[in-house]
Amino acid sequence: MKITDIVHNYPDGSCLARGLCRVRSFVNESGIVVLLTDLGNKNDGQSVTNAVEHIIKSLQVLGVVMGPATFLEHYEREDPRGDTFDVVTVGSPGGTHWETISREEACRLIGCSLSELDERSWQNARIVAEADRLRFSRNRFVDSPYRGSNAVIKRRLEIDDGMISRAEVKALIGAGARERDLQCLLKRDLSIFAETYAQPDDEYICFSEFPLADGYVDFVVLTGRSRMDVILIEIKGADFNLLNADHYKEFNHKIHQAAGQLRNRLGHIYRELSTFRDHVHSVRARAERGELIHNAFMGPHDGLEVDPQKDINIRAVLIGGRTVDDRAESTKRHDYEHRFTPPIRIESWDTWIRRLQRS
Structure with a gap:
């Protein structure tokens, strides 16, 4: 009993x-x-x-x-x-x-x-x-989320105030915007790339028009813990379909051209990897000190918890074109990304916008 x-x-x-x-x-x-x-x-x-x-x-x-x-x-x-x-x-x-x-x-x-x-x-x-x-x-506030420091809260509010909406981006993509128009919009709020690629979520530094080799990369995100992640992002317009409409269903020539440029710059990085690592950590440190180098955009935290003596992880993303057949394009992207070294992730604007959490 x-x-x-x-x-x-x-x-x-x-x-x-x-x-x-x-x-x-x-x-x-x-x-x-x-x-x-x-x-x-x-x-x-x-x-x-x-x-x-x-x-x-x-x-x-x-x-x-x-x-x-x-x-x-x-x-x-x-x-x-x-x-x-x-x-x-x-x-x-x-x-x-x-x-x-x-x-x-x-x-x-x-x-x-x-x-x-x-x-x-x-x-x-x-x-x-x-x-x-x-x-x-x-504890009156047990189970409440960790609030962070006042400085972190203040920076989050500043970022929120400057955010472009998902609807604004979606409307521009839906109108078949050219590359220049998309760049103009996205440069207004670099947190949009942190939202789609940064991990941990609040720990990032974003750049636009980042000089590399004989040109520049459209956008770069630095993020990660201990070993820093360097995410190189190249964009093309939304005024074409990702795959051609012919029997072969190849990527549009603009995607091939942009991927070729990105591979050349990745080759430059890997041939001088230690030099690039030192350079990108130097840029990170300058941005953390408050310099607006390459239009630096800081996340809520003052700096990244990364070790400049450790190897960096390099990732490359190419965004462009519109999705018509998601299943066919997914297979094509998978094959393309695994065929080349180093790999480049291919996203259409339709697949990329699904990553956005904002309203």
Whole structure:
């Protein structure tokens, strides 16, 4: 018979820190069995395993459990058949001892039906409400997203204020805009390329008209952690279809021409890779100091957490043309990207705009 079903606010051994677990006590002919269920993401302290000695002691001190009892540690899974159960013996020779038992053995030991163990604690409204009450009493903003520093928030707001809308970009693409018109729009808000390619999301520096070899690349994004990602982006207009309409379904000649130029510049980079790495890190450092070198556009964070002594990852993207047959073009892009070294990612304006998260 179940006599207790509560959320226990337990100490974890430190002065102030606490944790939460569900405690169910059962009495049967064998005595008292106490089921200690870890509450997963509702537990804001140590796990039941790491704090089990403190949990048991606090239950005894508070009088929730009186006299001899068997303590059973329990972790719930999505599928109840995957739950784990361990009989915990505190004060045994050699310290606390755990003995794993099966779900069926746990049910027999407790003397309950399987339906008792099948219930998920996160689906029990009373247990969830009590766990939340205790968590919020300790931290009024628990579960709130990390807000970042005031400087980061200020920069995010500045970026948001200057954003061009997805609808504005989509309208220009839909009108079959030429390359120059698209460049003029996209240069107004370089965060649009960070939104589509930067990772981590808020850690990036974007450039336009980035000098390289005997010319320049339309746009560049620097991002990443430890090893810096250098993303070279070349764009063409939206005034042609990505694939020709003839029997061969080849890429439009403008795509071939732009890809050839991009491959030549990538060749220049790889032939002098250490020189390029040093150069691009120098440009990064100047942008982080506030220089508007190559129209530098900083993300919300002051700088990138990258190591100038480590290799860089170089990626190349070519955006141009319109999609007519997505399936055929996807196959063609895949073959093209895997045929050349170094690879160039081909995107139509229709596939690229799907990446945008903004409204």
